Amino acid sequence: xxxxxxxxxxxxxxxxxxxxxxxxxxxxxxxxxxxxxxxxxxxxxxxxxxxxxxxxxxxxxxxxxxxxxxxxxxxxxxxxxxxxxxxxxxxxxxxxxxxxxxxxxxxxxxxxxxxxxxxxxxxxxxxxxxxxxxxxxxxxxxxxxxxxxxxxxxxxxxxxxxxxxxxxxxxxxxxxxxxxxxxxxxxxxxxxxxxxxxxxxxxxxxxxxxxxxxxxxxxxxxxxxxxxxxxxxxxxxxxxxxxxxxxxx
Amino acid sequence: xxxxxxxxxxxxxxxxxxxxxxxxxxxxxxxxxxxxxxxxxxxxxxxxxxxxxxxxxxxxxxxxxxxxxxxxxxxxxxxxxxxxxxxxxxxxxxxxxxxxxxxxxxxxxxxxxxxxxxxxxxxxxxxxxxxxxxxxxxxxxxxxxxxxxxxxxxxxxxxxxxxxxxxxxxxxxxxxxxxxxxxxxxxxxxxxxxxxxxxxxxxxxxxxx
Numbered sequence: 034x035x036x037x038x039x040x041x042x043x044x045x046x047x048x049x050x051x052x053x054x055x056x057x058x059x060x061x062x063x064x065x066x067x068x069x070x071x072x073x074x075x076x077x078x079x080x081x082x083x084x085x086x087x088x089x090x091x092x093x094x095x096x097x098x099x100x101x102x103x104x105x106x107x108x109x110x111x112x113x114x115x116x117x118x119x120x121x122x123x124x125x126x127x128x129x130x131x132x133x134x135x136x137x138x139x140x141x142x143x144x145x146x147x148x149x150x151x152x153x154x155x156x157x158x159x160x161x162x163x164x165x166x167x168x169x170x171x172x173x174x175x176x177x178x179x180x181x182x183x184x185x186x187x188x189x190x191x192x193x194x195x196x197x198x199x200x201x202x203x204x205x206x207x208x209x210x211x212x213x214x215x216x217x218x219x220x221x222x223x224x225x226x227x228x229x230x231x232x233x234x235x236x237x238x239x240x241x242x243x244x245x246x247x248x249x250x251x252x253x254x255x256x257x258x259x260x261x262x263x264x265x266x267x268x269x270x271x272x273x274x275x276x277x278x279x280x281x282x
Numbered sequence: 283x284x285x286x287x288x289x290x291x292x293x294x295x296x297x298x299x300x301x302x303x304x305x306x307x308x309x310x311x312x313x314x315x316x317x318x319x320x321x322x323x324x325x326x327x328x329x330x331x332x333x334x335x336x337x338x339x340x341x342x343x344x345x346x347x348x349x350x351x352x353x354x355x356x357x358x359x360x361x362x363x364x365x366x367x368x369x370x371x372x373x374x375x376x377x378x379x380x381x382x383x384x385x386x387x388x389x390x391x392x393x394x395x396x397x398x399x400x401x402x403x404x405x406x407x408x409x410x411x412x413x414x415x416x417x418x419x420x421x422x423x424x425x426x427x428x429x430x431x432x433x434x435x436x437x438x439x440x441x442x443x444x445x446x447x448x449x450x451x452x453x454x455x456x457x458x459x460x461x462x463x464x465x466x467x468x469x470x471x472x473x474x475x476x477x478x479x480x481x482x483x484x485x486x487x488x489x490x491x
Contacts, residue, residue: 043471076478079485083477089325091324091325091328095328095342095346096317096324099349102350
């Protein structure tokens, strides 16, 4: 036994909690090591001093103050943690968990038996199937969709592409723009007019290949980027890739 | 003189009952049962809290709060566990909350600031009066022990106070602090070594202890 391992057993030695073998080993070490022997004596004396610490008395009115606080109703007001602890008991939570488990099981059953029911972008497909005018992939439909009425806009809102896969955006570029842009055009918002001169006045011709230009936020969900980049996630706005106006996702 | 305590014992029907039995009566609505528990534990709880936070007034408030919580949660108490473990757990948790709240408000747990609150006198003793030289020396040593106790880290202090001041078993200390038995033993041994180092100048090894 070395000093380090002996030190960790000082308390157990003094409290006679060591096994016979450990005790013999410890005693042999203490006989040979003066430092540990002194340390054990000091520790023993420390314990005596600790046990002689006087207790701190309560005030004479302690008991009555406790009962006064109980009679005043203070003791009956639970703390927030106690209240929450009482609320979230196993008995109360059991029906909640069972209900949640039942809902999850039902949802999984629906997903398994009718795959695609809750697939992302499905609402866009549904609205296209219903004949919504703004979901056409026709190149000319972009300008047509800009002139949509607010009613048409609200009809197409659920098909906002933010929640759908990128593949869906690539195949339906005009659907991406038509929802938000149409409403804004109808209410006089001129964001579309701000991009229009850049695309139509020939200023694009001054752009250098590979350069990046100012982005314009539309709905905090996607933004227009003018430039020659052609990443898979960048979709031409008008279907005419030559005007260098894209939407990135 | 020795007759008086015997008569008192006979008058108190709860005197022979264990803490757990008294608590059971308390849960059933017995005010006498609750009073008995307050009388049995008030000094121990006060002592424990005071050794932790070194602020007598606040310690008394916390000790009262401990009993209010015992009363409030009397129906939740399970007789299978020891009452002392339960009430000490409440006391330790409330004291830890107090220390946390002080750290939050002051940015740090300043022992010096705590000492200022008690006027640098450490814990006040109830029977303070002029003493003969020998007693004065003993009191000075007690003050040094209390000071040494205050200056060791809280996690070691709480373990050693529960064991050496309150006299609880290692198992009870582990249950109250929610730490395994090996950790309890190691913390207590470490705390005692820290105290020994701090008290070294005051240890009289010539006495056969």
